[in-house]
Amino acid sequence: MSICGGVAGRRGRNPVGIFIHNDAGSPNANAAFYRSWLQTHPLENGFAHYYVAADGILQAEDDANCAWHCGNLDGNLNYLSIEVCQSMGDINIFKDNEEKVLALAAQKCKQFGITPSNSTIRLHREVFATSCPHRSVEVHGGAAATKAYFINRISELMIGAAISTQSSSRVEMRDQTGTDNQRFYIEDAGNDYVRLKNKKTGLYLNVPAGEAKNDAVLQLYEKNNTDAQLWKIIYKSHGHAQYTLLEPKLAPGKYVSVENNGINGGVKVKLWDDLKSSKQKFWTKQADDGSYVFVHVYSLKAITAV
Ligand SMILES: [Zn+2]
Known part of the structure; x- marks a missing residue:
């Protein structure tokens, strides 16, 4: 069973898109940190499906379940959510983590038949008063440029992304x-x-x-x-x-x-x-x-x- 155990409910259908977040967390907030943090803090405060950091990818919730990640009903219900971790720390670590997030997003788009577009690849700030994804926006020169970059990069990575067709x-x-x-x-x-x-x-x-x-x-x-x-x-x-x-x-x-x-x-x-x-x-x-x-x-x- 997943760490979050379906606490935000079961979607019952494929996700329609993906929200990409920045965790606004310290250099030490890696996947191992979030694994224990999620088990010691109230999940009502928010959690995402995936946490991507220098030490690996933590899947906190099954894709088939919802997550409380964006403070918006449609977003929480219908979208997958991925955190780029360590977003307050070293720029190169952050950029590596972001690239891993986009590769994971590409794999998920392929798996669920999602075509990257303005309506499927989403930023947290589109639906909530937040600066998230703050570091991506800073690195890519604004929210619109960030979104365009994400959509393009995910599309590129989908060409190479594989999904499992065998067991x-x-x-x-x-x-x-x-x-x-x-x-x-x-x-x-x-x-x-x-x-x-x-x-x-x-x-x-x-x-x-x-x-x-x-x-x-x-x-x-x-x-x-x-x-x-x-x-x-x-x-x-x-x-x-x-x-x-x-x-x-x-x-x-x-x-x-x-x-x-x-x-x-x-x-x-x-x-x-x-x-x-x-x-x-x-x-x-x-x-x-x-x-x-x-x-x-x-x-x-x-x-x-x-
Ligand atoms: Zn966010």
Whole structure:
């Protein structure tokens, strides 16, 4: 169940558009902050469906439910709402967060058949006496310019945005291409765990049921809100070298491991005990859309949805 649990009611139909907000929050008000804030403050004071920050994307309410985000009945009932977080802090962090918001909006427009326009992409200040989205308006040179920018950018991003048309997908190690099947969004899931969402398929890296053990072959599945999709990204350094390990919540002490070190036909992505070797080491490379490519340090191949 979502954090907000449908408290603002169920819409019962697809959203007709998206409101984009700026949270007017401090540099520390990231996704992890909002996860706990929403659970310790009255939701009547307002909340949005999504909070997008430097540490990831927090979905606070299901798309099928309403949210109290704009003080306007039509807006609260019929629209999705996305907060660009950390809007009072560093400009580059804010701009990165805004771009991630627009990529998420593009994905949602595609999913719900929304064409970006003046009537579907909305600013909070259109319906309420507020400066929100204050920082976007400052950055883009006024409310009208901001709206035009949002509509154009979302339209552009929709060309590349994928929606899930399948419920599962295999993953393999493949040569790096930089394409969406090698890009993963790191979504904050609380308590230092994340979900890894493949951009092309919209599916999540998942430990198969009953397979939290050595030699388990990892796959991508639809979001299922179980521990099978929760991962810890462990950052290691060795001298001047840095890399990451991926540890599943279901099998602490085991790590994502590349079969045969990614050579001699080794394409499978498995779980294995800590080998303390390159089979389990990855570099994370951030792409311009805020997603990440997981590059195996030995074979230089990337985790790929196939
Ligand atoms: Zn707002």
